[in-house]
Amino acid sequence: MTRRVSVWGGGFWLSRKTREAALDAARELDGLGYSRLWTSGGFGEGVPSIYGEVLAATPKLGVASGIISIWHADPADLAKEVDRFEREYPGRFLLGLGASHGAVVDATDAGRYTKPYSRMVEYLDALDATSTPVPAEALALAALGPRMLTLSAERTAGAHPYFVPAEHTAQARAILGDGPLLAPEVAVVLDENEDTARGIAQEYMRGYLSLPNYSNNLLRLGYTEDDVAGAGSDRLREALIPSGSIERVVAGIERHYEAGADEVPIQVLTADPTSFPTQAYRDLAAALIA
Template structure:
């Protein structure tokens, strides 16, 4: 087990976690579990899984709970359309009990394509639906009789959860990008989970969260900033050719999110000063994926992704933390388990 010196502990208030696997391009599951076990043994803070149209989320999270001892296990994120608030509340409470109080619940609307054409549910009023889900889940976790009158849910019979969860205040995070959603997150949640938010704009994100906190009578910094960060950890002796390959690989999902995932990410980046870069990527898609990836500028990639050796990544995380990041969530390295173990150990040592 590694320990931070008092000097570095004071400087590094941020807590590093990992996104264990891609929901769209899942790796061999046994390898995913083994990498998570290594992150647990090294003392990293959290590990998260998402979902799309692949593995079922909570079944996979249960595997990670059983395979670990200390690391927090997060749903990042469960969408707010395909499961009822009660199912999400009971799932979260069950995993929190089985993990000894280590579970984190991330929620979000996902997007219209997935919700309507995979789940077959109408995608409407995601902001209001998010609020009602969190309010109902909180009521269930507190052991209250479930009587609720909202826009989407009318619950009259007063059902109560039939066991006592270990934590009535289980942390709830929200995947939010638009200003209204971020402000609401500051009102009602414990953290925000943005994707591809530019590093120079963490202060703007904090201001929106704290505006929501004030509206709800909460203290500033009530909601943590826990961004998903596309990350490529490289060995210390990496060649320049391998470094450039890693940058190109990191640009691929960014180009996809900007050009093929609706307008959410493109609009967010435009609002944050990357209008020309967004348009270049969209224009690049007219010629195909290679042109779209090539259109990702170094300025944009460096603003939203981390590519480098463990020491280089930690140096940038230190800077990002000064700008407002609380809980950076890095991409779990790809590759054989033994190679990943070495990279994670080097990262942990760089954080000390």
Template sequence: MSASREVFLPVAAQPSVEALVDTARTAEDLGYCRAWLPETWGRDAVTVLASIAHATDEIGIGTSIMPVYSRSPALIGQTAATLQEVSDGRFRLGLGPSGPVVVENWHGVDYGNPLKRTRETVDIVKQVLSGEEVTYDGDYFDLSGFRLRCDPPEPAPPVDTAGMGPKAVELSGRFADGWHGLMLIREGLRDRQADLERGADLANADPASRRTTMSLTCAALDDRERARDITRQHLAFYVGGMGTFYRDALARQGYESTAETIYEAWQAGERDQAVAAIDDSLLDELAIAGTPAEARERLRAWEQVDAVDAVAVSFPREATLAEIEQTTHALAP
């Protein structure tokens, strides 16, 4: 059975909350199963998703990814319960630790042990969503006496985590309901799927109960070279400019030399050289970029991968609103 087709709302290109709502409405009309919203340094995900929930009827909504350092676990649990209520049960919570560049420089919080903090956050959020009184004694959080004042959501929204390394993905399988993957080639996805299954085994859970959502950067444009150029630039930005995790993920999959070349060139301000280091073969391994016909074929191939439950169409950071609209329509289910 092929994976469901979902969409990441393009926060970089949207001029307003209403524009994001309109994009979600369009995705619903086109048959996408879920609209995910990241939370970075623009509009907060909660306000936007609440607006989308009120403006749509069927499409699922979710955070991908809400950082675990910028809110307390109890507040995240309250937020998940509220978004599940206002969306009539269409919400899915995606959590992740982000990286030290974001957490320490932007939020002023010590990054510490991201895996431990993510695990404790998931534990507490699930306790909050159960409606029971929360008692928790962890390395990061010590809680007692907290309970939702409103009725707990029924059903409770699933809780996913993002992870790029083996231990982070194992954590998803052991403590969460699903895993969000990105910056992966097919062989790398298989390796991480083994980590997810190992985590589920440690939890005495059926690995099939852990949902895998694969995020793919997509540009499906009549101008093929433009599609490939902006996608290549997007990948270079993340490997070269967004901390170590993306670089490590690429290196782990057999591209250590390429990852180092991209990183060193980007850090030296030689952006063109960093972008050029991503050759056509690697571009096509990591992303979907080309004409609408090419892109549809490559996306269908990803949807047939056994390990993938959902494929999420995301967009290059340099894509214009018109290019996002063309890609959204071209890759509609």
């Protein structure tokens, strides 16, 4: 599979306040040669409008949901939107689905989050049963553990792990085998001030380490309870979040390709998540995209 370099983005892309800036950023990313924009959404609203707006605003840039929650989005509504995107923008939209997290799901419906693997199988079956079934090649799963990774290879185009070090990418490729897409998100900090880079990375890590899906995955990889406590250890931070100079950051991203990734959606972390780090993505494109 051809190596892809992509972008992962959060609130900047979803907020209406930054929508025009986001579409301008998407046009530049397309021109720089990035393959795809991954961004989250789908909590009770089906497919967020940003997906269609980015597809309409750019001639080539792919768009992927990373992820839409299977607890919040109706499969029939999703299938209709994916079918529309395929007719209007052939081959450019990838529906990324995920089981989300108990704390997120139960916050709106206490006790609902049970048996996420079984729920994912049921959801994929429901997509297949719609009047416009979503083809496997237009689907990917947010997969961390072996069962979900195996399911992603069997039922979809592949897997989109999030918040993982390169050793997880290697294990995921071994489980997926050759062929299925493996697109691990990699967060980076492009800042040569060590204290600033550490602070930005720790702020990001603290929230994700509080979610058992992520912390348990890291424990399975051999990290310790001390590594995943609070904002995480320096050892874990260095494994998860390439930081510093452009050379150090690129080397950290390359470790995922060497471990078997086909595509790396890069998330540039900054002290101000409401603005887009344009220059950082320009520098990364110059270093990573042929």
